[in-house]
Amino acid sequence: MEGFLPLQWAVFWWLVALPCLAVGVYQLNRVLSADREALPLLGVTGGFIFILSSLKLPSVTGSSSHPTGTGLSAIAFGPWITAVIGAIVLLFQALFLAHGGLSTLGANIVSMGVAGPLVGWGAYRVLRETRVSMFFTVFLACALTDLFTYIVTSLQLALAFPAEVGGFPSSFIVFLGIFAITQVPLAILEAVILVLVFRYIVQLRPGILIRLKIFPEEKILAVAGEG
Amino acid sequence: MLRKYRFEILAIVAILVFSALFLRMEGAEFAGTDTEGSARAAEISGIPGEEFRPLIAQWVPPGGEVESALFALQAAIGGICVGWVFGYWKGLKEKERETGGRKG
Numbered sequence: 001m002e003g004f005l006p007l008q009w010a011v012f013w014w015l016v017a018l019p020c021l022a023v024g025v026y027q028l029n030r031v032l033s034a035d036r037e038a039l040p041l042l043g044v045t046g047g048f049i050f051i052l053s054s055l056k057l058p059s060v061t062g063s064s065s066h067p068t069g070t071g072l073s074a075i076a077f078g079p080w081i082t083a084v085i086g087a088i089v090l091l092f093q094a095l096f097l098a099h100g101g102l103s104t105l106g107a108n109i110v111s112m113g114v115a116g117p118l119v120g121w122g123a124y125r126v127l128r129e130t131r132v133s134m135f136f137t138v139f140l141a142c143a144l145t146d147l148f149t150y151i152v153t154s155l156q157l158a159l160a161f162p163a164e165v166g167g168f169p170s171s172f173i174v175f176l177g178i179f180a181i182t183q184v185p186l187a188i189l190e191a192v193i194l195v196l197v198f199r200y201i202v203q204l205r206p207g208i209l210i211r212l213k214i215f216p217e218e219k220i221l222a223v224a225g226e227g
Numbered sequence: 228m229l230r231k232y233r234f235e236i237l238a239i240v241a242i243l244v245f246s247a248l249f250l251r252m253e254g255a256e257f258a259g260t261d262t263e264g265s266a267r268a269a270e271i272s273g274i275p276g277e278e279f280r281p282l283i284a285q286w287v288p289p290g291g292e293v294e295s296a297l298f299a300l301q302a303a304i305g306g307i308c309v310g311w312v313f314g315y316w317k318g319l320k321e322k323e324r325e326t327g328g329r330k331g
Contacts, residue, residue, distance in 0.1 A: 004268050004279050040312040047312070050305025054298045060248055062255030063263055089301070095286065096297050099261075103282035135234070150260075157264060161271045171271060178263050185245060192241040196234045204316040 005104045009160045014106030020114045021087060024080035031077065037208045041201070045073035046085040048197060052190060053089055053112075059182040067190035068149050071142025072198060074117035075124050076214055082121075086113030111152040120145030134219045138198045143191035150179040199223070 005013070031038050052069030059065060073082040087109045093099035100108045124141040154175035162168040202209060206224035210217050229236070249255075269276035288294040 004265055007282060010282060040315055043308045043312040047305040047308030050308065051302045052305075054301040054305070056259065056298070058249055058255075058257040060252075062252065062257060063260050064257045065260045092301060096288065097294060097301075098285055098287040101281045101283070101285055153264075157268060161268045163271050174267055174271075175264060178267060179260050182260050185248065189241055189245050192238050196238045199234050200313065204313065204320060 004160075005107055005156070006160055007103075009156070010103040010106060012106075013104075013110050013156065017083070017087075017106040017109040017114065020080055020083045021109065024082070024084035027078070028081050028084055031081070031212075035208070035211060037205070038212065041076055041205070041208050041212070042073075042081075042085075044197070044201065045076050048072055048194065049082075049085055049089050052193075053093075057186055057189075059185055061178075061182045063178070063182050065150070065179070065182045065186060067186050068112050068116060068146045069190065069194075070112060070117050070149070071120050071138070071145040071191065072194050074121040074145050075138060075141055075198075076209075076212065079114055079117035079121050082117040083109060083113030086117075107156050108153075111156060112149045115152040116145045116147075116149030119148040128215060134202075134215050134223065135195050135199065137215075139191045139195045142194040143187045146187035146190050147180065147183055150183040151176065154179045 028042075032042070049069040052067040054066075056064045056066055068086075070082050070086055073085055087105075090100055090105055090108050090112065094102050094105050094108075120141040120143075123144050124137055127137040127140065154172060157175045158168050158172035161171055163171045163174070202220060202223050206220050209215060209220050214220075265276060265279070269279065288297060
């Protein structure tokens, strides 16, 4: 949707995105210097953002959309660091693929890098210490991250293009119908795949998940021993 | 066996169900939601779609083939990262097993 955001909104979303990126870069430095084993984990979670967001998948609405892949990173490193990796992917797509565009990059960083992951991360934080299974927590967090990314995209477009009749709410519903409904099956599929990836991480390298306190030690060790 | 591979099975089932959704959808074009969203934005604002211009000049890949190549490149970059790390972790695990050392 390059070029589709009026100047004032493009600037506004850049102003929201920049402080988030600043926090992300600061946190990234801190995490990586505190624990060298965090870098490979970042490689896997970030790698899946690259892979999944490159896929254009069809959906039940008869149109296509991208998964985001940001859920695992949101769980492992929180929304601010995820925003930094998301921004790198979005910059790649804006520069080379005419996907997103440079002026709207701020808005896209906010929806895919910040807002979606923030909601998924919130769900994960709530469920982390409860008796809800670790894998279901990951599933839910990843699906919500994906879905909310597109709900926020709809919100951004509705704010920029309120309908003449009915204003912002009616526009919001129209854009939700285009973006969010299409996204539901993709969000579920993405979340199932990321759960599988998460399980491989637990089996191969439970130590880093424990040290970064991503889940309580008992939960991780209970699954890590399964072989 | 079934329990050990439950997530693999779940992933395969999810992919199959997802694919099966489209068996009976003939005539759908599966255009990008961004194309559709753009059309709606143009409709709501009353400005024709072709008059929307990126605020910052935009390089556009010459043709769909080049575009899909670049998307594949993006996926490949991610795939290399993921494969490298899983290989590294697997190697570490083997080494720890040999030396009977600490669990990472």
